[in-house]
Amino acid sequence: MPETRLEIKVFGDPILRKKAKPVKKVTAGDREILSLMAQSMYEGGGIGLAAPQVGISSQLIVADIGQGLYKLVNPVIVKSQGRQAIQEGCLSVPGVCIKVKRAKQVWVEALDENGNPLKLEAKDLLACVLQHEIDHLKGKLIIDYATLMEKLRIKRRLSILKAGNKTCKLKL
Numbered sequence: 001m002p003e004t005r006l007e008i009k010v011f012g013d014p015i016l017r018k019k020a021k022p023v024k025k026v027t028a029g030d031r032e033i034l035s036l037m038a039q040s041m042y043e044g045g046g047i048g049l050a051a052p053q054v055g056i057s058s059q060l061i062v063a064d065i066g067q068g069l070y071k072l073v074n075p076v077i078v079k080s081q082g083r084q085a086i087q088e089g090c091l092s093v094p095g096v097c098i099k100v101k102r103a104k105q106v107w108v109e110a111l112d113e114n115g116n117p118l119k120l121e122a123k124d125l126l127a128c129v130l131q132h133e134i135d136h137l138k139g140k141l142i143i144d145y146a147t148l149m150e151k152l153r154i155k156r157r158l159s160i161l162k163a164g165n166k167t168c169k170l171k172l
């Protein structure tokens with residue numbers, strides 16, 4: 001059986017900055033992508049993943065904060081309230097941690113993996129994860145929330161990520 005693995009795209013890859021396309025009709029192909037995304041998320045030790053992070057410009061996200069797996073198509077935040085600020089990391093920006101101010105509670109409308117409309121009310125960590133993943137669909141990353149001091153702190157790390165392995169072929 002051929003094994004398909006999705007590669008996590010890292011900061012510097014232009015797809016992370018592109019707006020993801022809405023899914024017109026949820027197909028078996030989309031369901032396959034959502035399953036593979038969930039697999040990559042678990043393998044990477046993440047609690048959320050968006051399709052652009054695996055090189056696919058579609059509005060698909062997965063999330064699991066330990067209370068069950070969510071697979072959402074075309075997710076939209078229709079209402080939000082309250083404030084929270086959590087230290088966030090991102091599988092696409094490894095080694096970087098940013099405190100991001102977000103809504104404490106969100107109401108999300110989406111389609112499930114069978115194309116049926118779905119409404120979701122989330123708060124605290126799950127609300128944070130959903131906002132983070134929906135940001136990915138807009139081409140937005142946690143570093144966009146960094147303060148000037150944080151930007152200075154992570155500047156070198158980002159330049160290394162952006163350069164990829166091109167600058168250092170010899171790994172010792």
Ligand code: ZN
Nearest residue numbers: 089090091092
């Ligand atoms: Zn992320």
